[in-house]
Amino acid sequence: MITSYAQNFEDVILWRALKSVKHGFYIDIGAQDPVEDSVSLSFYEQGWRGVHVEPSTLYAAKIRAARPDEEVIEAAIGLDTGLLTFYEFSGTGLSTGDAAIARRHAKAGFEMKERAVPLVSLENLLDRHAEKDIHWLKVDVEGMEAGVIKSWGSSKVRPWIVVVESTFPLSTKKSHEGWQSYLGKLGYKFVYFDGLNRFYVSEEHPELKVSFGPGPNIFDEFAFPVSSNSGLLAPMRQRLEAIEEKKAEVQKRLEAANAEVTSLNAKLVTLESDIHNFEAARIAEKAAANRLHEAVTSLERHAQREAEEWRVQAKRYRDQLEEVYRSRSWRLTWPYRAIGHAVKSGRTVARAAAISVILLPRRAAAGVFSRMIRLVLTRPALKRRAIASLHTYPAILGHLQAFARSRGIIATQAIEHNPGAMNMAVSTSDPPVAGVFMGVIPERVSKRISSRSKRILEMLETRRKEYQ
Known part of the structure; x- marks a missing residue:
């Protein structure tokens, strides 16, 4: 089972056709974020590696940070060479080199920044990896798809599958008429449209055509990431949000309970200390009482001995006095x-x-x-x-x-x-x-x-x- 990060399950369709390939290779033109809406991440997690082309400085840096073992080309792909004026709409995925499309986005209220970026041909890029199989090539350049495909030139390199975004930005209007015929001349057959992208298979790998037809389904055995923004997960996200709210409430109650437990523990410690002190005082009082009892007992025994001695002495004195009273000298005096x-x-x-x-x-x-x-x-x-x-x-x-x-x-x-x-x-x-x-x-x-x-x-x- 794979995790699908792509915006429209492009990774699920590609994996269905290419899952038998071990440690494959890909080229992602217009790669954007290394995680969010990424077509390549699920393959990367399966051990694949590839090349990312991303003219946005922000996204290029993020890809380098997330995938240090992959190549990142911070440039645009097109027919000319030199520099291209790039219109960047930060954090939107709408950045483009097409001035007309950029003006429409700016008019719609998106903040736009212009900057010059290097321009590289697709022919040059493909020939740099001519010694290896390129299992899939993705093109998502916000209205510049025709220029990218036409820059293929005379390169003999043929990726097994080509995926091209085929609608105008923020629209369902199809845009493939301007470049599909050129792909046909390169030996590619159209096999699948997912509502946003068109999939083409090289005539060198006709066996892959059978993998296309039905859309993503349960038999593709994929899962959504926790970070997925897919509308299909809206009910689940709502439920998760409710669960999170409940979890936060439970957590709050738990914290309150823990605080109360802490307070009770502190009171228990104080009570145990009081009990210990009371027990110590009780033992001390008992010891003092025992000592007092022993002293009283000793005094009583001493008093009894003295009383007995006084009784004996008094009896002796009485006997002596009676003896005096009975004497002749007493009677004569x-x-x-x-x-x-x-x-x-x-x-x-x-x-x-x-x-x-x-x-x-x-x-x-x-x-x-x-x-x-x-x-x-x-x-x-x-x-x-x-x-x-x-x-x-x-x-x-x-x-x-x-x-x-x-x-x-x-x-x-x-x-x-x-x-x-x-x-x-x-x-x-x-x-x-x-x-x-x-x-x-x-x-x-x-x-x-x-x-x-x-x-x-x-x-x-x-x-x-x-x-x-």
Whole structure:
């Protein structure tokens, strides 16, 4: 299968007749673009090579760029030699050396440029390749076909097939009358007209005639190029355009979706980072909580150990205290503690003295009395309070004076010359003192009281009853 690039399927008709030829040769006069409407490109793709004649500088340069392994002649073909005034209509395929045709194109609004180009005869061109078979020759020179064919001259070279554009430019009017007879004299037979071109076969290759007749069809097994501008492809191009529009819309949606995916990916990365940070923080918090739990557990164990130690120590202390309470020395020293407590709590000196006499052993009580009397005599405020307490107890006062004298605390002469020594004058008033000594002596120690102490208590009890 070949790809047809030609304007009117000229390449399909030529390939049908010449497809058995391998690496053939061609001459394309008026070649124009190397791709668009090119008759030679499908052959070039099949390995053929040839010569291109193109007076347009633009198209000649394009052919050279596209086909560097082919010959490009930038000139015009005609009867004369020298230079030809060439009328160029850039990008249209209407460029020509015919002044009348050029004026019509210019009048129609096409932009025209004039320039001089070399003029070469077809005879000269053919003779330059006389040593090889020229399988086809195409002439498309916009109204200059007669001049090209007549410049064949006396050359003996006969291309197998000659294709000539045979209508006037931009018209369906036939133009072959001026040159077809000349081809006939050269030994060519007309075999096919495609509406634009006439095909001629050399009498040297009559076997090729059978390839002409029907136009291009499905059996020619050809395809259109993507760049084809053929009107036959208009519906297909419209469909392709619609597909392209839809493709562009889909592409636009795809780009939007990709942008959204990119945005979501960025958010996902941020979310993953947040999750990672949160997980790291959670792990750190868990580790801190574990450390705190371990510390609390350690403190609890330490507190339990300390509490247990304190309980053991407290029990030891309680046991020791109970052992002290049960000891003989504690029971024997109870009177001293009671006297000290009475003095500290502000009780009267008389009551403290009574407790000392009653509860202490005789010798111990004498020492206590001595210290108490000396203490009272050296402290005026305490002395006044003691005298106030003893005014109502003259007997006790007398005993205390006698005791003080026996101990040398006060002198005897002082008492005789000053009966109020120690300021212990007895008042005539006797306020009630009932119950002063009641309840002082515990029953458990009453059996150990001396006879003197008992007499003092009996005297105190008598006085108490007198005031009741």
